[in-house]
Amino acid sequence: MDTILTINIVIAVVFTCCYAYQLFFLAVPFTKKQEPHKPEVLHRFAILICARNEEAVIADLIQSIRHQTYDQSLLTVFVMADNCTDATADIARREGAVVYTRFNREKVGKGYALEQLLLHIEEDYPKVYDGFFVFDADNVLDCRFVEEMNRTFSDGYEVVTSYRNSKNYGDNWISAGYALWFIRESRYLNNSRMLLGTSCAVSGTGFLFSRQVMESTNGWKFHLLTEDIEFSVHHILQGRKIGFCADAVLYDEQPVTFRQSWRQRLRWARGFLQVFRKYGFGLVKGIGKGHFSCYDMSMTVMPAYILTVGLIIAYLVGGVMSTAEGISFLPCLMYILQTFLGLYVVLFLVGVFTTITEWKRIHTTPLRKVLYTVTFPLFMLTYIPISMVALFSRKVQWKPIEHHRADRRVLETAAGRK
Structure with missing residues (x-):
């Protein structure tokens, strides 16, 4: 389990180093015009x-x-x-x-x-x-x-x-x-x-x-x-x-x-x-030259859920190895649950912060605004299995999404009548 704990710490440090700047971004609109x-x-x-x-x-x-x-x-x-x-x-x-x-x-x-x-x-x-x-x-x-x-x-x-x-x-x-x-x-x-x-x-x-x-x-x-x-x-x-x-x-x-x-x-x-x-390669080269936009785009195209997938795979491999050595798998399972709980809390706080500050621009009832801050982390966590499939799938193609909506309230808001 020492190996799993080390992996957990390393991944947590990598997460923090990669995405701490986005926490700073949350304050920028309130401090700069x-x-x-x-x-x-x-x-x-x-x-x-x-x-x-x-x-x-x-x-x-x-x-x-x-x-x-x-x-x-x-x-x-x-x-x-x-x-x-x-x-x-x-x-x-x-x-x-x-x-x-x-x-x-x-x-x-x-x-x-x-x-x-x-x-x-x-x-x-x-x-x-x-x-x-x-x-x-x-x-x-x-x-x-x-x-x-x-x-x-x-x-x-x-x-x-x-x-x-x-x-x-x-x-x-x-x-x-x-x-x-x-x-x-x-x-x-x-x-x-x-x-x-x-x-x-x-x-x-x-x-x-x-x-x-x-x-x-x-x-x-x-x-x-x-x-x-x-x-x-x-x-x-x-x-x-x-x-x-x-x-x-x-x-x-x-x-x-x-x-x-x-x-x-x-x-x-x-x-x-x-x-x-x-x-x-171009992005890495740009990072080497000190271009923040290249770093920012690297974090966009290689998002956090890829690191999460890597963490879970590491947990599972470590758990299997521990089980083979006669050590209980339960501590490894607890680490996985703690990881998901930590991700849920972070995403929940981001959702709450965004909902409160952009309240007037969200077009639904107050009850649903509150309710969907609770489900927002669950939606985002579904990216994890999607990412795992994407890593190995070679047959992903563009397919159209059906659209049926013509919400009168949004049309009226857009036209300046509300």
Whole structure:
């Protein structure tokens, strides 16, 4: 058992060393103010939406774009109907979008659809747009979203990401788990990074990049399972600083079934490993040169649950060896339970802190806000078996998530009517 205790101490020290800075990040928004914006310049934007069988939600997104306070003459909505078998394309055209269609069963995924969409735009509208927004079809935008993003874009950031909120926080413990994590990521990771002057990271959807960024990669060339993180890491390694706009609020829909959640997060976990395999050397090299953003991104693509998986494997191996030597397995089991309890407490405190400080931005009943702080750690701990599968699975592929929500309360809030 001395060996197990030593392993426990070593892993605890590694955890602390790796992620202590994120505890510091929790205090940053309360101690540091955002620098004033530079004079605003109005830019012409292309809005990119890649949609696969999203007839239930795409109209709400386009309508929320049409309700923006930004000059509508400077916005063009482009939709790539990607392998659709429903009315997505027809609905998008009816709402005034420029629609392209794509049918390719081999190159599947958002990255390939974005690549094809940008090729069409550059062929049909060459050199027209200063920047490109990327949204998922289930998103809904606050009415000031583009206006606020343009202010940060005018400050000189070539890539800008936004505050990611949720349309369906209160559906169940799964949707709330996602939503609370994304709110925490927006408020206490990207916001703190922005205030400290280091690079932020794109999270899935609701981001903007300049024409210069698009031309630097000759379109969209990011096709790993987590193309958003790949995009972020690539540009950070190129020396670009990704900005964050705390006042640009986006609402997206979270999965509500564990099966969908497992499939999606398995793809993310596998995608993190892909990104680390492709960019790990560059990140380590950047860390050696003293670039904090490279360290920060390394902790993002090689997250804490990988260390947890390693710890549990070490416990089990040690327990088996102890049993073989005639020593009770019970102490090893107690160490595992203590580890899970410690993780639960840390995640619970993070969830409580985020819920209290972002209370007004969480759209559900007070009772559910409280209840889902209790279930939040359980949701996060399910990453452990997902990570174990991702480490050994070679057949993880991108698959669409079904969306059905059109919450009137969120639509009214986004439109500024509440």
